[in-house]
Amino acid sequence: MMTVTRQRIYLAGFGLVLGYCLERIGFASFNEVHRLFVFADFRLLFTFMGAVAITMAGCLLFARGRTLTLRPYHKGSIAGGILFGAGWAITGTCPTAALIYVGIGHVPALATVAGIVAGMFVYHRLKPRFFRWSTGGCE
Amino acid sequence: MIRLTQSGGVNPIERYRAPGLALCMYAYVAMFVGTSVAHAGQNPMHVAVAETHSDTSQESLSGNAARGTAEIAPASTSARKHKTFWPWWLGALALGSLTIAFWSVLRMPLGVSNSWDKVCFWRRERERERLKAGVVNAGPDRVQDALLAETLAQFGPGALDQAVTAPAASGAKRIANQTAPVASHLIFLVMIGAGGVISALLNGGISMSFDLGPEHRAYFGDGVLLWLVLFLGGAATGFGVRLGGGCNTGHGLSGMGCLQVGSMVTTASFFGTAILVSLLLEWVLG
Numbered sequence: 001m002m003t004v005t006r007q008r009i010y011l012a013g014f015g016l017v018l019g020y021c022l023e024r025i026g027f028a029s030f031n032e033v034h035r036l037f038v039f040a041d042f043r044l045l046f047t048f049m050g051a052v053a054i055t056m057a058g059c060l061l062f063a064r065g066r067t068l069t070l071r072p073y074h075k076g077s078i079a080g081g082i083l084f085g086a087g088w089a090i091t092g093t094c095p096t097a098a099l100i101y102v103g104i105g106h107v108p109a110l111a112t113v114a115g116i117v118a119g120m121f122v123y124h125r126l127k128p129r130f131f132r133w134s135t136g137g138c139e
Numbered sequence: 140m141i142r143l144t145q146s147g148g149v150n151p152i153e154r155y156r157a158p159g160l161a162l163c164m165y166a167y168v169a170m171f172v173g174t175s176v177a178h179a180g181q182n183p184m185h186v187a188v189a190e191t192h193s194d195t196s197q198e199s200l201s202g203n204a205a206r207g208t209a210e211i212a213p214a215s216t217s218a219r220k221h222k223t224f225w226p227w228w229l230g231a232l233a234l235g236s237l238t239i240a241f242w243s244v245l246r247m248p249l250g251v252s253n254s255w256d257k258v259c260f261w262r263r264e265r266e267r268e269r270l271k272a273g274v275v276n277a278g279p280d281r282v283q284d285a286l287l288a289e290t291l292a293q294f295g296p297g298a299l300d301q302a303v304t305a306p307a308a309s310g311a312k313r314i315a316n317q318t319a320p321v322a323s324h325l326i327f328l329v330m331i332g333a334g335g336v337i338s339a340l341l342n343g344g345i346s347m348s349f350d351l352g353p354e355h356r357a358y359f360g361d362g363v364l365l366w367l368v369l370f371l372g373g374a375a376t377g378f379g380v381r382l383g384g385g386c387n388t389g390h391g392l393s394g395m396g397c398l399q400v401g402s403m404v405t406t407a408s409f410f411g412t413a414i415l416v417s418l419l420l421e422w423v424l425g
Contacts (some may be wrong), residue, residue: 019334115373
């Protein structure tokens with residue numbers, strides 16, 4: 001069994017590597033992300049597709065008969081994707097990169113972070129009334 | 140879909156764990172060697188491009204240069220000089236192997252929006268942890284007695300013999316998806332930011348700016364509008380991420396990598412929308 005301390009050390013290490021990689025890839029740069037979406041540059045697109053392909057290979061190799069996550073289709077899949085896509089295009093920030101933006105000196109990214117937190121709180125408030133389904137995987 | 144117990148034999152995850160980690164380590168070593176190679180290859184290319192330009196049209200180049208500096212100069216507080224990013228294969232290798240290694244070591248799917256959720260609603264999570272601890276503190280005897288009674292009622296006395304002789308009963312616990320307490324998620328988020336800072340420090344340095352780069356400045360300026368747009372965009376991101384059940388790491392990487400239907404739909408949805416909105420931005424504001 002993994003102790004909490006060991007889990008924290010591992011999480012910290014993976015967080016560091018993930019942040020480093022994302023910044024070096026260019027996911028924390030509005031210019032790069034925007035060029036991906038207007039097809040001015042295929043580098044990030046290939047990066048993403050290649051990463052998915054490698055994950056697929058790893059999934060086949062290490063988790064035969066099992067899945068890393070179980071994510072079924074649900075009623076919020078498309079609507080959630082549309083909202084997230086719009087937010088990503090406007091701010092150039094996925095939730096992962098938001099803190100990197102702040103860290104590398106873009107002060108207005110604080111507004112993005114505040115927005116993400118606010119959006120989550122609004123969803124949390126509305127969920128019991130309007131979105132009564134499981135979003136799968138990690139609840 | 141998920142089989143938590145393996146009936147007999149060594150479970151494949153345990154068997155492939157060591158080679159899997161070795162492969163990921165190898166990928167990272169290759170990555171950092173590759174970075175230096177890529178950098179060594181890139182610098183002469185920029186020079187070559189500049190030279191061909193100067194050969195073909197001396198005048199237009201100087202014109203461009205003058206215009207370029209004039210344009211960049213006001214925004215240069217944000218633009219780091221000579222920022223180069225990884226080539227696509229290097230980034231793909233890094234992200235893909237990271238996703239696999241994360242799950243292989245921590246037994247949790249890589250998903251950052253989930254961490255955001257846990258940190259934002261730490262009060263709820265603390266309550267859950269307390270309840271869980273309560274069940275554990277109630278003593279294993281009470282839980283076991285209840286389970287035993289239920290088993291006997293459902294399957295009869297013969298089931299007990301089977302359960303005792305069933306192999307790999309302890310392995311099941313380790314394969315099950317693990318969860319982490321709130322503080323761990325907070326550490327994870329903070330360390331992502333720290334990783335980005337380290338990367339920026341090592342490659343060009345950090346400079347404070349009040350925009351998200353010259354392109355974003357061209358669309359939204361750097362005043363109140365920028366902050367408003369960023370807040371609303373962030374709110375759309377936060378809401379959509381929770382409504383869809385994951386962001387581009389959870390759905391895009393770990394979900395798509397396992398061919399999950401929900402992930403594919405969501406990924407297609409957010410990629411398509413992002414492309415449309417970006418093209419709109421370019422047409423309307425550009």
